[in-house]
Amino acid sequence: MSAPDYSDTAGRAVLETIRAYGVTAVFGIPGTHNLELYRPLDDLGIRAVTARHEQGAGYAADGWAQRTGLPGVVITTSGPGLQNAMSAIGTAYCESRPLLVLSPGVARGQEFADVGTLHETKDASAMAGAVAEWSRRVASAGEAVAAVHDAFDLFRSGRPRPVHIEIPLDVLEGAADVPAADRRPRPAAAPAAGDPERIARAAAMLAGSVRPVIIAGGGSTGAARELTAIAERLGAPVLTTLNGKAVVGEHHPLSLGSNLRIAAAREVAENADVLLVVGSKLGEAELWVSRLAARGRVIRVDISEAQLDKNLPAAIGISGDATAVCRALRDALSGTARRQPDLLELRARIAAEIRGVLPDTVALAETIAAALPDDAVVAGDSSQIFYLGLANVLAQRHPHSLLYTPTYATLGYGLPAAIGARVAGTDRPVVTVIGDGALMFCVNEIATAVEQRLDLTIVCVDNGGYAEIKQNEVDRGIRPIGVDLVQPDWAALADAFGATGRRVARATDIAETITAAIAAGGVQLVHIPQAAVAAAQN
Numbered sequence: 001m002s003a004p005d006y007s008d009t010a011g012r013a014v015l016e017t018i019r020a021y022g023v024t025a026v027f028g029i030p031g032t033h034n035l036e037l038y039r040p041l042d043d044l045g046i047r048a049v050t051a052r053h054e055q056g057a058g059y060a061a062d063g064w065a066q067r068t069g070l071p072g073v074v075i076t077t078s079g080p081g082l083q084n085a086m087s088a089i090g091t092a093y094c095e096s097r098p099l100l101v102l103s104p105g106v107a108r109g110q111e112f113a114d115v116g117t118l119h120e121t122k123d124a125s126a127m128a129g130a131v132a133e134w135s136r137r138v139a140s141a142g143e144a145v146a147a148v149h150d151a152f153d154l155f156r157s158g159r160p161r162p163v164h165i166e167i168p169l170d171v172l173e174g175a176a177d178v179p180a181a182d183r184r185p186r187p188a189a190a191p192a193a194g195d196p197e198r199i200a201r202a203a204a205m206l207a208g209s210v211r212p213v214i215i216a217g218g219g220s221t222g223a224a225r226e227l228t229a230i231a232e233r234l235g236a237p238v239l240t241t242l243n244g245k246a247v248v249g250e251h252h253p254l255s256l257g258s259n260l261r262i263a264a265a266r267e268v269a270e271n272a273d274v275l276l277v278v279g280s281k282l283g284e285a286e287l288w289v290s291r292l293a294a295r296g297r298v299i300r301v302d303i304s305e306a307q308l309d310k311n312l313p314a315a316i317g318i319s320g321d322a323t324a325v326c327r328a329l330r331d332a333l334s335g336t337a338r339r340q341p342d343l344l345e346l347r348a349r350i351a352a353e354i355r356g357v358l359p360d361t362v363a364l365a366e367t368i369a370a371a372l373p374d375d376a377v378v379a380g381d382s383s384q385i386f387y388l389g390l391a392n393v394l395a396q397r398h399p400h401s402l403l404y405t406p407t408y409a410t411l412g413y414g415l416p417a418a419i420g421a422r423v424a425g426t427d428r429p430v431v432t433v434i435g436d437g438a439l440m441f442c443v444n445e446i447a448t449a450v451e452q453r454l455d456l457t458i459v460c461v462d463n464g465g466y467a468e469i470k471q472n473e474v475d476r477g478i479r480p481i482g483v484d485l486v487q488p489d490w491a492a493l494a495d496a497f498g499a500t501g502r503r504v505a506r507a508t509d510i511a512e513t514i515t516a517a518i519a520a521g522g523v524q525l526v527h528i529p530q531a532a533v534a535a536a537q538n
Contacts, residue, residue, distance in 0.1 A: 010141035011036030013176040027057040031077025033104040052444035056416035058088020063420025066400040071098035079119025092162035094407040098155040099162035107170040133161035141176040194320030203332035212236040213272035218243030219279020221399040226326035235338035241286040242406040250395040261288040282311040285407040365389025371511035379403035381414035383435025385461040412441030436462040450498040458525040494525035
């Protein structure tokens with residue numbers, strides 16, 4: 001019996017198409033059923049990054065996507081492999097991130113058979129589709145390739161969200177029969193320019209404003225130059241969401257940072273006579289209040305028509321590509337030139353409010369921020385040191401330099417996202433700042449970073465467990481339960497993985513230790529036991 005011919009399978013056709021769109025790395029774990037998605041990788045020049053859990057693969061792909069501007073690609077095996085990636089798919093959906101997940105499925109004709117085959121899942125595509133933007137179970141190699149093209153159309157011209165393609169095992173391993181021309185990229189559609197009449201009305205409204213303010217969200221990151229120019233022409237303060245952090249560089253005199261969760265900053269937006277909102281749904285997770293109580297007229301720009309009145313009705317809603325629309329607004333405001341307001345006192349009030357939330361944690365975050373290189377790419381987790389501290393006090397110059405998930409707020413994101421950012425090939429330092437509880441969700445990915453020979457620094461701030469949840473319990477009159485956690489010897493654990501572990505004993509050692517870790521290269525872990533450091537300081 002002759003060996004099967006795997007020279008041109010559906011798996012190869014799918015990966016050829018993905019490579020043609022510029023993707024040079026995929027993240028996942030090889031498994032029994034997905035091998036024909038791995039076979040062509042070397043030949044196509046695609047780097048395979050093997051995570052130690054599919055959730056980590058998804059978050060690494062997200063970090064890679066944010067740094068490259070291309071969609072992250074994840075390969076899982078069937079059944080549990082896909083299920084393990086569901087948190088990453090949910091994150092990409094909530095944060096509007098481009099993620100393409102490929103998985104094998106049961107062969108055609110075996111759907112819902114319930115006969116006990118390996119990794120058998122009742123309905124894998126429906127499972128993923130309940131969380132992703134869409135999920136398709138294809139019936140042929142041609143359909144699989146067409147689904148890849150449709151995914152890239154969405155990523156390039158729509159609201160970027162995760163998609164899943166399930167390829168039945170017999171299709172995946174069978175002959176492709178897909179012409180070479182069909183594997184080439186489709187031309188990108190022209191960016192949606194927005195309605196010219198609405199843009200003209202919006203420009204006139206902004207030009208006539210007295211107290212204009214700009215809010216920039218994650219959907220505006222491609223329009224950094226245009227939004228900066230608009231802000232300068234209007235003399236308008238700029239606030240961003242965490243997903244939009246540094247759309248206008250945070251050292252710019254008009255920037256108020258990614259501080260919409262701070263009351264003093266929100267008041268600036270709420271008191272504007274004209275508020276320009278670009279690329280944000282203004283959700284509760286980004287505001288930390290149920291809604292933004294804007295008193296003036298609101299202009300909203302978003303790629304999705306459905307977003308234009310979500311959470312805050314717009315006087316003028318413009319559906320279109322943020323860069324194209326903001327360019328048109330900038331050009332329409334070319335004759336406007338206003339004096340820039342002095343925001344120093346306001347910045348001081350915002351900073352004071354930040355420090356008042358959790359003073360010791362914020363002070364530690366300020367120490368860490370001061371130790372980081374000015375151009376560092378920083379990934380974080382849903383840890384107090386990050387979302388109450390570093391995300392607010394760290395000033396950055398460029399978007400996609402802070403990797404975080406403010407809406408899904410998952411644990412276990414920071415380390416794999418940093419891995420993906422480093423795999424993306426950035427020459428900037430990459431650091432993850434993460435709490436001990438969060439790091440336990442992804443500590444296995446230290447092995448991935450070591451195996452990939454990455455330069456990556458992990459700053460683990462150890463507050464003894466789930467400190468916020470402990471306080472929540474106390475506030476509700478619950479005796480703390482399940483929140484004080486046993487800690488490993490973090491530095492020794494890093495050493496065991498083949499990384500380098502460093503211990504911090506005093507607050508005065510923090511900056512020097514972080515600086516030395518980054519300079520040394522390789523995978524470094526800096527352990528900061530928060531209580532012990534504070535005690536030594538006092």
